[in-house]
Amino acid sequence: xxxxxxxxxxxxxxxxxxxxxxxSYKTSINNLQWYRQxxxxxxxxxxxxxxxxxxxxxxxxxxxxxxxxxxxxxLITASRAADTASYFCAVVGGSYIPTFGRGTSLIxxx
Amino acid sequence: GAGVxxxxxxxxxxxxxxxxxxxxxxxxxVSLFWxxxxxxQGPEFLTYFxxxxxxxxxxxxxxxxxxxxxxxxxxxxxIQRTQQEDSAVYLCASSLGRGQGGYTFxxxxxxxxx
Numbered sequence: 001x002x003x004x005x006x007x008x009x010x011x012x013x014x015x016x017x018x019x020x021x022x023x024s025y026k027t028s029i030n031n032l033q034w035y036r037q038x039x040x041x042x043x044x045x046x047x048x049x050x051x052x053x054x055x056x057x058x059x060x061x062x063x064x065x066x067x068x069x070x071x072x073x074x075l076i077t078a079s080r081a082a083d084t085a086s087y088f089c090a091v092v093g094g095s096y097i098p099t100f101g102r103g104t105s106l107i108x109x110x
Numbered sequence: 111g112a113g114v115x116x117x118x119x120x121x122x123x124x125x126x127x128x129x130x131x132x133x134x135x136x137x138x139x140v141s142l143f144w145x146x147x148x149x150x151q152g153p154e155f156l157t158y159f160x161x162x163x164x165x166x167x168x169x170x171x172x173x174x175x176x177x178x179x180x181x182x183x184x185x186x187x188x189i190q191r192t193q194q195e196d197s198a199v200y201l202c203a204s205s206l207g208r209g210q211g212g213y214t215f216x217x218x219x220x221x222x223x224x
Contacts, residue, residue, distance in 0.1 A: 033212055040220075042114075042201055043153070045212035088152055096208040097143065097166060100152035 004032070004072075004089040004101040012107045019076040021104040023089030024069075032065060033090040033098060034074050043088065046074075081110045112136075114216035116202050122222045123192045131187045131219045135204030142185050143213065144177055145201040153201055159185060160208070192223045 004023045013019055023032065031050045035043040049056045049065045049072065056063050062075040076083055086105050090098035115134040123129050135142050141160055145153035146169075155169040161182035170177070174193075179185040189196055199220050203213040 030209060035215075042215035042217040043203075045214065048212050090213075092209075095166065096141070097155055097158050098203075098213060099155060100145075102150075102152045 003099045004091040006087070006089055006101045006104045008104060009102065010105045010107075012109065013079060014109050015079060015081055017079055017108075019079050019083070019106055019108070021074050021087055021106070023072045023074070023091075023101065025072075025089075025091045026070065027093060029067070029091055029093050030096065031092045032072050033092065034061075034063060034072075035088045035090060035100075037086045037088065037103070039085075046087075076106075079106075079108045081108050084108050114202055114204055114214050116200075116216035116219050118219060119217065120220050120222075122224060125193060125223055126191050127223075128188065128190045129192055129221065131189075131200050131221070133185045133187070133202030133204075133216060135183065135185070135202070136214055137183075138206070139204035139214075140182075140207040141205045141213075142179060143203045143205075144185070144187050145203065146171075147199045147201055147218070149198075156187070156200075189221075192221075194223050197221055197223045 004025045007022045033048045034046045037043045060077045065072045086103040088100045088103040117132045144156040147153045157177045158166040159179040174190045176188045199218040201218045203215045205213045
């Protein structure tokens with residue numbers, strides 16, 4: 001399965017700190033995407049990184065991809081209470097069907 | 111529309127009842143996906159359409175689940191003879207096409223089978 005697995009399952013930090021969450025997968029990918037989900041809501045697309053890219057930035061988000069280790073990381077800098085949510089990586093292979101892991105639950109304390 | 115719209119937002123069904131969940135994707139989006147998300151879990155793939163063609167239905171858990179997208183826009187996920195284990199949030203997502211950027215998700219339908 002290409003399903004991504006996020007680590008850690010839960011993360012609790014103080015406002016202003018950085019949050020790092022990781023995603024590992026098993027097979028070759030076309031791209032990898034990160035999504036955020038607030039409680040009771042749908043998923044919101046954050047950032048997409050293609051298999052030939054190593055790093056991407058979007059505002060306070062930084063994503064890295066290491067295809068040799070089959071892993072990706074999402075860094076949220078200077079976190080805010082509003083960043084509290086679950087974060088999922090979606091692995092997209094040749095079928096272009098995204099598969100998700102169980103997610104990382106992030107709590108940012110004000 | 112501006113986003114993916116799903117209806118109803120909440121559905122309570124008695125065990126054995128049939129339900130139909132609707133998804134209105136973003137206009138012009140070719141690809142449409144259905145996912146099932148149990149509490150505390152990630153979304154699990156159910157089925158995928160490209161226009162009106164159902165290209166992959168490998169994630170449908172049983173033959174009680176059926177999805178259609180007859181005109182290549184609105185899609186309906188139907189669950190027959192609902193069981194308690196069908197209780198979950200059903201998410202719909204659409205995209206411009208294969209490999210064309212991220213996917214836009216609807217807010218989901220929360221199905222509770224009692």
